Amino acid sequence: MAESAPLSLHVPEPEVRPGGTPDFSNVPIPKAGSVPRPPVDVDAKDIRDLAYSIIRVLNRDGEAVGPWAGTLSDAELLEGLRHMMTLRTFDARMQMAQRQGKTSFYMQHMGEEAVSCAFRKALLPGDMNFPTYRQAGLLIAGGYPMVEMMNQIYSNERDPLKGRQLPIMYSAKDFGFFSISGNLATQFIQAVGWAMASAIRNDTKIAVGWVGDGSTAESDFHAALVFASTYRAPVVLNIVNNQWAISTFQGIARGGSGTFAARGLGFGIPALRVDGNDYLAVHAVAKWAADRARKNLGPTLVEYVTYRVGAHSTSDDPSAYRPKEESSAWPLGDPVLRLKAHLIVKGAWSEERHKQAEAEILDTVIAAQKEAESHGTLHAGGKPSVRDMFEGVYAEMPPHLRRQRQQAGV
Amino acid sequence: MPRKTMIEAIRDAMDVSMGRDDAVVVFGEDVGYFGGVFRCTAGLQQKYGKSRCFDAPINELGIVGAAIGMAAYGLRPCVEVQFADYVYPAYDQIVSEAARLRYRSNGEFTCPIVIRMPTGGGIFGGQTHSQSPEALFTHVSGLKVVVPSNPADAKGLLIAAIEDPDPVIFLEPKRLYNGPFDGHHERPVTPWSKHPLGEVADGHYAEPLGKAAIRRAGSQLTVLAYGTMVYVAEAAAEETGIDAEIIDLRTLLPLDLDAIVASVQKTGRCTVVHEATLTSGFGAELAALVQRHCFYHLEAPVMRVTGWDTPYPHAQEWDYFPGPARVGRAFVETMEA
Numbered sequence: 001m002a003e004s005a006p007l008s009l010h011v012p013e014p015e016v017r018p019g020g021t022p023d024f025s026n027v028p029i030p031k032a033g034s035v036p037r038p039p040v041d042v043d044a045k046d047i048r049d050l051a052y053s054i055i056r057v058l059n060r061d062g063e064a065v066g067p068w069a070g071t072l073s074d075a076e077l078l079e080g081l082r083h084m085m086t087l088r089t090f091d092a093r094m095q096m097a098q099r100q101g102k103t104s105f106y107m108q109h110m111g112e113e114a115v116s117c118a119f120r121k122a123l124l125p126g127d128m129n130f131p132t133y134r135q136a137g138l139l140i141a142g143g144y145p146m147v148e149m150m151n152q153i154y155s156n157e158r159d160p161l162k163g164r165q166l167p168i169m170y171s172a173k174d175f176g177f178f179s180i181s182g183n184l185a186t187q188f189i190q191a192v193g194w195a196m197a198s199a200i201r202n203d204t205k206i207a208v209g210w211v212g213d214g215s216t217a218e219s220d221f222h223a224a225l226v227f228a229s230t231y232r233a234p235v236v237l238n239i240v241n242n243q244w245a246i247s248t249f250q251g252i253a254r255g256g257s258g259t260f261a262a263r264g265l266g267f268g269i270p271a272l273r274v275d276g277n278d279y280l281a282v283h284a285v286a287k288w289a290a291d292r293a294r295k296n297l298g299p300t301l302v303e304y305v306t307y308r309v310g311a312h313s314t315s316d317d318p319s320a321y322r323p324k325e326e327s328s329a330w331p332l333g334d335p336v337l338r339l340k341a342h343l344i345v346k347g348a349w350s351e352e353r354h355k356q357a358e359a360e361i362l363d364t365v366i367a368a369q370k371e372a373e374s375h376g377t378l379h380a381g382g383k384p385s386v387r388d389m390f391e392g393v394y395a396e397m398p399p400h401l402r403r404q405r406q407q408a409g410v
Numbered sequence: 411m412p413r414k415t416m417i418e419a420i421r422d423a424m425d426v427s428m429g430r431d432d433a434v435v436v437f438g439e440d441v442g443y444f445g446g447v448f449r450c451t452a453g454l455q456q457k458y459g460k461s462r463c464f465d466a467p468i469n470e471l472g473i474v475g476a477a478i479g480m481a482a483y484g485l486r487p488c489v490e491v492q493f494a495d496y497v498y499p500a501y502d503q504i505v506s507e508a509a510r511l512r513y514r515s516n517g518e519f520t521c522p523i524v525i526r527m528p529t530g531g532g533i534f535g536g537q538t539h540s541q542s543p544e545a546l547f548t549h550v551s552g553l554k555v556v557v558p559s560n561p562a563d564a565k566g567l568l569i570a571a572i573e574d575p576d577p578v579i580f581l582e583p584k585r586l587y588n589g590p591f592d593g594h595h596e597r598p599v600t601p602w603s604k605h606p607l608g609e610v611a612d613g614h615y616a617e618p619l620g621k622a623a624i625r626r627a628g629s630q631l632t633v634l635a636y637g638t639m640v641y642v643a644e645a646a647a648e649e650t651g652i653d654a655e656i657i658d659l660r661t662l663l664p665l666d667l668d669a670i671v672a673s674v675q676k677t678g679r680c681t682v683v684h685e686a687t688l689t690s691g692f693g694a695e696l697a698a699l700v701q702r703h704c705f706y707h708l709e710a711p712v713m714r715v716t717g718w719d720t721p722y723p724h725a726q727e728w729d730y731f732p733g734p735a736r737v738g739r740a741f742v743e744t745m746e747a
Contacts, residue, residue, distance in 0.1 A: 130479070161516045171515035178482065179515035183506045189472055190507065193479025200435060200461045200485065207479070219499065223472030230467055392513045393551050395520070395575035398620065398664035 014249035018319060022329035027305075029331050032059035032275075033066020037284075040292045044270040051261040051271035054305055057280040062341035068284040072121075074348045080121065080279050081343060083141040084113040084336050085357060089365045090136070090146060091310075094153055097369070098167075098314045102377035103153050105167045107133050111309030111327065114279040114335035115240055117141045119208070122286035123176060126205040130178045130191035133168055134240065134308075135210055142175045146365065150372035157382030158375040162392070164384075185211050185218035188237065192227045195235035195293070206234045206293040214245020216260055217253040225301070229267040232298035236289040237269070239301070240276065242308035247321040264301030276306030277332040279339045305332065386410045411609040415602045416587045419561035419610045420450045420526070423568035424488060426614050428458050431486065434572060436463045438473055438490030438526075447492055448528060448587060474500035474525060478508050481521045488572050491527040494581060495541045500525075508577040509552030524571045524578045529557070530638050530685050531722055531731055532585035532595065540722035542637075542686035547579045548663045548695065554578045554619055555662040557636040559586060560607035563660060566617030573616060583637035591638055592645035593733035622666035624673070628655035631744055632673040632680045634696050636660065639683040639732070646738035652745060654681075662692055670696070671703045678709040681744045683737055688716040710747035715740040 015023050035055045038047050057069045064070070072080070091108035098106040109116070116137030123129075129138050139149060151158040153167040161171060171179035178194075181187055191209030198205045211221060216239055228235055239260045243250050254260060264271030270292070274285040282304065289300035307330040311318050343349030376382035390397065390405040397405075414422065427434045436451055442465035445452030455463040466473045470491050477487035491497045497504075504525065511521045531540030547555045556571055556578060558564035564582070571578035585591045589599035590607070602608030625640055630653040633643045640658045647654040655673050659666065674680045680700050682693040697712040715732045723730050 165514050171518045173518040179511060179519050181507060183502060186503060186507050189475030190479035190482065193476030194483045196476060197480040197483035197485045219471055220475060223469050223475055226467045226469055227472050227476050392517055399667065400664065
């Protein structure tokens, strides 16, 4: 018998750590327009390569090219630009509000604005998103009032969730936005269940599940793919790969699989990869996947390749685990600047109008913030009642909770 | 009135509920075509179609997670976890999601689901087919926990659970499926057809959640029990000659504290019996409540008789199971204290 060499454990590492020079040369970026657009009733096995490529529409010159272009009018693109700019401004103001002690916690979208803003425009009224904490673009682009979001962030007297949830864990049923849990990936399988229910009732609505690159490692992700595959649920399953799960680079969750989208292949689920910083590409892919679901063709798995420019949350400092300059080296650029450039190339926009829009948006956000703050912030002004803490655990308060509420003197 | 086994009564509850409300759907492992390993869902797929009753992949997390999504949509899923011992992969979905959805969304989304699972030992199931995990659920705000002890209750409580606006954990003592097992494993069990509580009314009726039942009126000692232990306690009372008042809690959460307090204030003594392990078991909650609300009426410490704090063994099943002899000794001890 041959002698065995000692084994050793493989622990993946990112290419570069703080102090190093950012290097994304290992991230192959296909040319815009180069990935084919299959019909929506395609067999998953015939588009396996789409799980390893990146669908892109906007090229370096700001032109929309290839078979995935043309899903949006100029007016719709201008609206999309405004949504992304609004989200960015909203984030900046709320980030600052957290630093000023007006709330305990915040999570921003910097660099990822296109994903949720563009996706939202592919949905119809009644469809339901099961979002994570970094898809507030679904609300902004869906017309949800910013002041309501801020009331929630401030846990003030107008907080629609009565102070029960961590800031940004919104719930907005009428806007197709399921209550954010805060536990990771749990809502992915729930989206599949919601979609199954829609199919059971012969409804026409579809569901959308959202998960981050890191959370695909959760068992809930696997459960969602099994159920979606088995019952051909009318659901779009979105993976937002922003490269970083707090301090953990995406390779720890991805392991030996080439891409996250490739996870769908073993389940027979059509899987696409898309440039998450390209508003047009995100919308085109979202529409393709939503059409599939609506035509009862079953689930689609989509990986949005993007980059988390900001910290994970207000409690995180990325300089401890990645080079500071990494975001500027990210090869897919900035989603706002790319759409802006495209609209300028088309003659539908200008630097001047952009500046003007920035100022208008800032005014709108500040006005909403003032209104929200008039109803209180976490540590000042109006707040939800202590009585509210005991309400809503059950439809009807059981005797033991009633006794505890009395004990608490409320 | 027709006589039914507990399995038939549970099936009848789902049948009646599915017939009345097409939002009720039933699924789980082996639940569809075959009708469940304990046959609780037999015939439902044939009667209501594959989109109302179907087989699920072996993924308890997925079964409960999908049910939560369906409930958020507006359905009323009643799902089966094949054995309570298999529920742990779904625990996060139950604790962090189902139980809190109403609260965290301020009622925008609710979770009217029922999670049925066979519980308890006595069938030589070893450590993976015998556990009683009720305390893992009573500890969670937002859940309701039901443990029926007979066919008549099982049907009414399950209908109430399905109609309840909040998530309900429905634990079915599997040793009671075919008869009121009293712990005398050396004797054949009396079938439900020969027991008055095997009489199950046809059609729709709901037993309200949160109401205990007095199974044996007595004056000397209050016994708090649920599920299989109700019959073990009855046997222990007969065999010791102690005039015990046996309360079948039926619902652990919400708990019928009024019934408990009224009985203990009358008898002055209390023994708590459950099959689950002792430490941090539901008996600890009951003992704490009794001392808090009945302290000045108590003439003896509240005694607990439970499974030992070991995994549920295979060969030593009847040494682990708190049978009538052990329960009877606890009664005597409580009386003599």
